[in-house]
């Protein structure tokens with residue numbers, strides 16, 4: 721059985737893993753990092769999104785052995801000293817969590833967006849989260865949370881809102897949501 725070494729959320733871990741096992745299974749079953757969710761298991765929903773060497777990946781589609789030597793960040797790795805990150809706080813404040821199943825993947829994708837673009841527009845957020853599906857259809861609140869986190873960090877959504885975007889903008893500036 722291959723032995724692999726990964727830096728998981730800043731901790732160096734060495735594991736024996738069968739070559740056929742997805743990274744998702746190793747994270748959840750071997751490392752107890754159950755924040756990362758399995759839903760479709762075929763790369764469609766984004767619930768299993770993690771960051772591997774700076775890139776968002778569907779961990780259900782990546783073999784754990786392919787992550788040998790990599791730096792992996794899961795949703796657990798975004799908190800600091802047990803406290804939610806600013807983005808995680810924004811999800812809570814904006815009521816963006818319904819059943820919660822999609823949320824870890826959403827937060828990982830959103831954090832990747834904010835790392836690359838601190839002042840995203842509504843369309844930027846929609847595009848960045850297009851690979852993450854929410855069965856509860858809570859997209860407006862999720863988008864509002866990401867924009868609020870950007871706004872709070874000093875970035876500001878650019879461009880005038882269209883009618884369709886207005887409710888999201890209103891949620892950002894008032895701290896409330898319309899659904």
Ligand code: FES
Nearest residue numbers: 759761763766780
């Ligand atoms: S569980 Fe990996 S994309 Fe759906």
Ligand code: FES
Nearest residue numbers: 819822854855856
């Ligand atoms: S909050 Fe339920 S799937 Fe998104």
